[in-house]
Amino acid sequence: MINIRDFKKEDLSHVNSQNIINNIQGPAITVLYKEEILGIFGGFFIAPNVLQVWSLLSNSIYKYPLIFHKTCLKIINSYFSRLRLQRMQMSVMVGSTKGWRWAKALKFDCEGIMRGYGPAGHDCWLFGRIP
Numbered sequence: 001m002i003n004i005r006d007f008k009k010e011d012l013s014h015v016n017s018q019n020i021i022n023n024i025q026g027p028a029i030t031v032l033y034k035e036e037i038l039g040i041f042g043g044f045f046i047a048p049n050v051l052q053v054w055s056l057l058s059n060s061i062y063k064y065p066l067i068f069h070k071t072c073l074k075i076i077n078s079y080f081s082r083l084r085l086q087r088m089q090m091s092v093m094v095g096s097t098k099g100w101r102w103a104k105a106l107k108f109d110c111e112g113i114m115r116g117y118g119p120a121g122h123d124c125w126l127f128g129r130i131p
Helices: 009-014 065-082 097-105
Strands: 002-006 028-033 036-047 050-057 087-093 109-114 124-129
Touching: 002 065, 028 065, 036 065, 050 065, 065 087, 087 097, 097 109, 097 124
Parallel strands: 050 087
Antiparallel strands: 002 028, 028 036, 036 050, 087 124, 109 124
C-alpha cells in the first residue's frame, strides 16, 4: 500500500542523495510502499507560482517503478491546484535516458539545454509543464 508523508531529514539516509540537497525548502513528501521508502519528491519556488521540482530515489524504486510514477503524477497534479501554480519545471542531466523518459512520462516538455547548470557543472535539460 502506498503511503505519503511529510518529508523528514532522516529519510535522506534511504535515498541516493549524494548530499546534493542539504537544506530542503518548499513542499516535500516521502513516498513509501509497504513501509519501504521509494523516494522523496519536492520542489522550491523560483518565482511566484513557479515551482522547480526534484526527486531523490532509493534503490527500491526499481522494484516498484510504476507505483512511484503514478504517485508522483498525482502529486504533480495536486501541486498545480493546491499551490495555484502557473508553471512547474525540472532539470535532468543531459545524457540521462531514464531521466528524460521519466520527465516525458510526467507530461513535461523539454525546452532546451542549460549549459553548466548541474552541481558539478554538467549540462542539464530544462523540462517545463503548465496546467
